[in-house]
Amino acid sequence: MRNLNDFIVFAHVVDHKGFAPAARALNVPKSTLSKRVAELERTLGVRLINRTSRRFTVTEIGEDFYRHAAAMLIEAEAAEAVVKGRLAEPSGTVRITASVPTAQMMLADLLPPLALAYPKMRVMLHATDRFVDVVQEGFDIAVRDHFAPLPDSGMVQRRVATDAILLVASPAYLENRGHPRDPSDLSRHDGLLASLTSEGWTMRNEAGVVVRVRPMPRFLADESHVLLSAAVSGLGITALPRKICRTEMEAGSLVRVLPDWEAGSVTTTLLMPHRRGQLPSVRAVVDFIVARLPAG
Amino acid sequence: MRNLNDFIVFAHVVDHKGFAPAARALNVPKSTLSKRVAELERTLGVRLINRTSRRFTVTEIGEDFYRHAAAMLIEAEAAEAVVKGRLAEPSGTVRITASVPTAQMMLADLLPPLALAYPKMRVMLHATDRFVDVVQEGFDIAVRDHFAPLPDSGMVQRRVATDAILLVASPAYLENRGHPRDPSDLSRHDGLLASLTSEGWTMRNEAGVVVRVRPMPRFLADESHVLLSAAVSGLGITALPRKICRTEMEAGSLVRVLPDWEAGSVTTTLLMPHRRGQLPSVRAVVDFIVARLPAG
DNA sequence: CTCCATTGTCTACAAATGTGGACGATAGAT
C-alpha cells in the first residue's frame, strides 16, 4: 500500500517552492522531505520536480499530480477539522419530510440555497404523500400545507406562509363561455376539480361573505400542475394557490375569475418534535425558511 | 506530521464494513488495519468505529470523517492515474463563445452533460451578443446561429443543427381575428417582429414556393422570449424557431399559423480556428455536440 | 445448550522510515 503521506509532502514542497522552506514551515528535517519525494518519484517512475541546489521547477506532470495532491491535503484538513470541531456552523443531518407538491413548489427553491449557506449541514428531504409519523420515523422537520388549522399534536408548530387560492381560467375559455359575474354563475361553468367527491369551492370575499359553489365537473386531476395545464388549455375554471399559477397569470395564459373572491387559502407550517435542546442545525433550517418566506 | 495513510485505511475499513474483509481486499494483515485505525482514534481523541468481534458500526462523527477520507482516497487515485496515464479522456480547458440566446437555448442543456462525461476537461463558456474575434480572443469553439450561410472566414465550419422558423399565435388571437388561410392573408394580421426595419417574412412551402409577406407591425422586440410572451398574450403572429416555442405549442398556448409553410430556418454552426493538430479536448466537444443534436 | 467459524485485539520481533550532520553545488555579493 503506497505511502500517501508522500503525496502530501510533495504538495507542501510545491506550495513552499523548495525543500528547505517547506521543512522550516512544517518543522521537519529537509532530509525527510527530500527522501520522501525522491521515493515518490521512484515508485511513480516520473520526475515531478526538477531541482538543483539553486533551481526548483515543477514538471508539467508534476503540476497535474500536484492538483490532486493539494485536493487530498484539503480533504485531510477538512476531515481533521470535522473531528476537532473547528468549523463553527451547524453540521450533521437535518431530515425533512413534505408532500410532493410542497417539495416541488417551495422546498425546491429553498433547500439548495440553504445547503449552500451551510456547507457542513446535510439536508435530507423525503417527499411523500403518505402519512408520516414525524417522531417515530426520525424526522427533524415536517413541512405541511393545510387548509384547516392543524390539530394540537404535541409538536412545535411554526406557520411560515399563507397562500390564497384563486379561481383562474384561460382567456379563451372566458371569451368562449363568458366571464362569471357572481359566484352563483359558477354552477353553469366547467370546473377542473381535484376529485369527483370534491364539494366544490367555498368562496369568501373581503366583506367576509362566504358562499359555497359547485361548478360542473369537467376535468378531474389530483395534481396541481395537470389542473394548471388543463386550465391553460381552456378546459374550464380551476382553483389553485396563487403561487402555482403566478407564472401563467403573469404570462396572460390564465386570468383571475371573480377577482374579489378567494376559494380559501393554504397555509404552510413547519412541525418540529417538541424536544428539549433542539439541534442548532434544525434551528438554522427553521430560521432560514422563516427569513425567506413572507409571514402568514 | 500526522500519518494520513490512516485516513485511507479507515476509509477502506468502512467501505468493506470490517477489518477482516478490508484486509482481504487490500491483501494486508488485519492487525495492521486494526492497529492503524486504533492509532488514528487515539490521536484524534474520538471513537470512529464501534466494534466487537461480531458487531461493526461507524459512529456519527466517523461518518463525517469518512466522507473526507473517502474524498482523499479518490484524489489519491486520481493523482496516481494522472501519472500512470490511466485516464484516457481529454483534459485541459476548452473555451467556447456563443450568443446569449444560443447559450440559453442550446448550450445550457448540452454543456453540463459534456462536463460530466469528461471530468478532466474544464469547459469555459463566454456568452455575449457582441462580435467576438475567435482566434484573437483565444477561443477554441464559437457557436453561431445564423439565417444565411456563414462567409468563408478561414475557420473550420461544422453545421450541427437546423431549426425551422414557424409562424405561431395564440388560440385567442386566431379566434378573434381568424385563421390565415394563405400567406397573403398575413398582410391583414398583426405581426410581432424583431425590428421595424424587418422586411417581413419569407415563406416557403414543401413544394418550394417562396412568398415574401409583410404583416402589420404590432409589436417590436429583438428578444425571442419577449416575442414569445407577446404571442402567447394574443398580441399577434410571430415567427420563431420551433425550439423556442415548442413548450407553448405543446401546452396549447400557441398554435401553428399556416402549418404547411416555414418562415426560413436557423442553422447552428460550430466554428473552430483552422490550426493543425487540434486538441483532443476540442475534438471531443465537437463530437459530443454533433452526437447530441439532429443533423441539419 | 454446545460447537464452530470468524471476528477484532494484542504482542514480540522484523522491517521500514525519520533524522542529524556532512558534503557538493550554486548564485549573488564584493
Added chain:
DNA sequence: ATCTATCGTCCACATTTGTAGACAATGGAG
C-alpha cells in the same frame, strides 16, 4: 576571481511501524 550563505542529497543510526500468530469474544447452526 573569490567568498559566502544556502540549497538539495546522502548515510549511519535511532525510532517507528508492519506483521504472524495466539487468544478472547460472538453469533449462527445443529
